[in-house]
Amino acid sequence: MASSVGGLAVRVQEEPQRAAPVALPAFADIVREHQGMVFSLAWHYLHDRALAEEMAQEVFLELYRHIGSIQSPEHLLFWLRKVASRKCIDQTRRRVFWPKFGLDEIPEPPAKLRQSDPLLSRALARLVASLPEKARMLVILRFQEDLDPSDIARVLDMPVGTVKSQLQRSLDVLRDKLARTVGEIAL
């Protein structure tokens, strides 16, 4: 049985528990295709670049072990988001997390991107990183990954209604915090 994941043929074994052997170069392509998404989830959540890279590596190592269970490119994306979210939330529950005392380590983005206000972006990213765990991941999945609340609910295993209400509440909190941080802004 074979299926296509990210355009590459992956041999899926009859017993799904065993990881299918994937040639490393092929797996490297999968990593390169999705590393930005996984890393960014961790980076925006943890606000610690080194830790985010470590977390992202762990996600791909786990993917390699479970590659046989991936059924489609869409499933792969779902799987990566789900595992990355879970690992990030577990990470903050297990150990210390960096609070926000004016620390600004966000590097300049590699590509030229439209930025209405780079300082505002940095302030917002920090404020998002200061939200409680689940709310933080909700906002990141919504605005980094552009997921619908129903998709977010599947990734985080939460009721859709809870996702919607928490998202709205988080936006309200961010709006208030941002207003206090930078003064009155266009809302």
Added chain:
Amino acid sequence: MRFLALFFLLGMACYGQALDLKDLDKLAAKATETTDVTLDGSLLRLGAKFLSADDPDQAKVKKLVAELKAVYVRTYDFEQEGGYSEADLASIRTQLRSPGWSRIVGVQSKKDHDNTEIFLKTGSEPGGLAIVCTNPKQLLVVNIVGKIDLDELSDLGGNFGIPKIDIEKKKPAPKKDSDK
């Protein structure tokens, strides 16, 4: 805002030793967020080694920390007021009253209920700086051990912050549902 003495803050080198911060450990269980930075010996040297000489800020930090022995930071954020008490800080305050330590700054804001105290250890080697910041929902303790230029440190602290942003005022948009 109360004003207390501020002496020799510019260009002063100071010498001190590590504070015992163990009494703060129990606060982690009650805090919603905690930071624990412990950099001493080889870990501090390793971190300094990775600072980039090409980045102006990092190059300044590299120069600043060249003679440090250790750096400790503990921060605790609490959901509600009363997450910590003065009793939790008693051991640290006792240490900061010991010979060699001088309280050089105490700044209190009645508006934000922020209280910042800065201590220096002078005299015998190694050097030391301690900062204790409190407000009803937050506690910060910094201890730097070794010789450090306070002027440079303060200068870096001023530059790292985000400058004031002027954003054009517009009418607030009506709240929208978060759905697509």
Added chain:
Amino acid sequence: MSNLEDDLRLALRREEPSLDFAERVLARLSEPPAVPTWRQRWAVLMRPPRLQWAAVAVVLSVLIPAGTVQYQKELRYRAEGERAKAQLLFAVRVAGSRLHQAQRKVLETSRPGTRL
């Protein structure tokens, strides 16, 4: 769509990890399986006529991991170094900003005409 949502999309746009990220993942995947015990190695060596190939396998199983282990050590060293650097920068900024704020407040208060 509100400006805040646009700003959030900009603030939370995807970024790439370091350039050799994929290589580092592969390096961790390339870690060899557990090195056989000396008893297992001897058992393999004592089985002719495959003695020669077994000996080659044993030698390779020692040499190849040595190179990979060294690379792994370097990766871990780099990750530790970056983390220590991040902690150091954080500590300096926290201390510096508090010192700067206190200094500013004291200087403001000490201006002529200010009541103490």
